[in-house]
Amino acid sequence: MSDTQLRVGLVGGGPWARTVHAPGLADHPATKLEAVWTRRPEVAAELADEHGAQATGTFDELLDAVDAVAFAVPPSVQGGFAERAARAGKHVILEKPLAGDLETADRVAAAVDEAGVASLMMLTMRYTQHTREWLAGIREVGGWTGGAARWLSGALLGDTYGGSGWRATDGVLVDVGPHVLDLMDAALGPVTEVAAAHRTDADLWHIVLAHTGGATSTVSMSTRIPVQPTAAEFTVYGEHGLRTLARSRGAADAYTALLDDFAALIATGVRSHECDAARGVHLQRVLTDCLRAAATTSDNSSEIVRRRT
Numbered sequence: 001m002s003d004t005q006l007r008v009g010l011v012g013g014g015p016w017a018r019t020v021h022a023p024g025l026a027d028h029p030a031t032k033l034e035a036v037w038t039r040r041p042e043v044a045a046e047l048a049d050e051h052g053a054q055a056t057g058t059f060d061e062l063l064d065a066v067d068a069v070a071f072a073v074p075p076s077v078q079g080g081f082a083e084r085a086a087r088a089g090k091h092v093i094l095e096k097p098l099a100g101d102l103e104t105a106d107r108v109a110a111a112v113d114e115a116g117v118a119s120l121m122m123l124t125m126r127y128t129q130h131t132r133e134w135l136a137g138i139r140e141v142g143g144w145t146g147g148a149a150r151w152l153s154g155a156l157l158g159d160t161y162g163g164s165g166w167r168a169t170d171g172v173l174v175d176v177g178p179h180v181l182d183l184m185d186a187a188l189g190p191v192t193e194v195a196a197a198h199r200t201d202a203d204l205w206h207i208v209l210a211h212t213g214g215a216t217s218t219v220s221m222s223t224r225i226p227v228q229p230t231a232a233e234f235t236v237y238g239e240h241g242l243r244t245l246a247r248s249r250g251a252a253d254a255y256t257a258l259l260d261d262f263a264a265l266i267a268t269g270v271r272s273h274e275c276d277a278a279r280g281v282h283l284q285r286v287l288t289d290c291l292r293a294a295a296t297t298s299d300n301s302s303e304i305v306r307r308r309t
Helices: 015-027 041-050 059-065 075-087 102-115 129-141 165-175 177-188 251-268 277-308
Strands: 006-011 031-037 068-071 091-094 119-121 144-152 191-199 205-211 216-222 231-238 241-246
Touching (some): 015 041, 015 251, 031 041, 119 277, 165 177, 165 205, 177 277
Parallel strands (some): 006 031
Antiparallel strands (some): 191 205, 231 241
């Protein structure tokens, strides 16, 4: 191992940690998977042994052993640990969404900024060359007045993520929402308003967004529809016609590209990135607005029912 490799600690031992984070960190030339910690010692030990890392008994022990921390834990867990890692001077790779609530997300971003550490969000699609070229082409010509996103899958009906407690509780908005909202926001400009949002009892979301510059977009998403493979598509339209991006498969390649960017940020001392912790706060705010808009819609629907009966 080269002495210049970044020593990274991994927090979490679920499917995403095992299939993406751990092998990605172990195989990338700029990083070394140094340590693993989870709340289940046997899981940490097994994952660490598989990749030649050490399992630590506590989160503080992991912080003492590494230069950076990658998180693969539920958002409500990530927030507090990520803030501690940043305040300890550790660079951070963060899952989406940034935290379980906006206040905690703000604290994480503030800690990252105050400590001067690098941060990147795991907005997987944003790191693929396919997506980068699509966004570059859209931004180059401009003139887009609307867009639509669709993400439909049966992820929570299968074995891999069907047992994920936080995904079942928080639903598709928190799980997939950051990916979808991020891409529409990146394509059409920052979301300025959640004009409407509706969630069915089966966790199917329909959302209307307003963007800087006057563009509007619609989003439909669910992880409880028996669709295989996942149907994910992003479209913008305007004076230059219509341009569509389909979801590209291959999380491993996207993670490698993320680590390329992460290593470059640290090597150059640059701390701003279009997918950094500040981006995570923006997306957390949009998620919060979606929940508020859906609650308002639900209240209005209940009032209409009461009046009719």
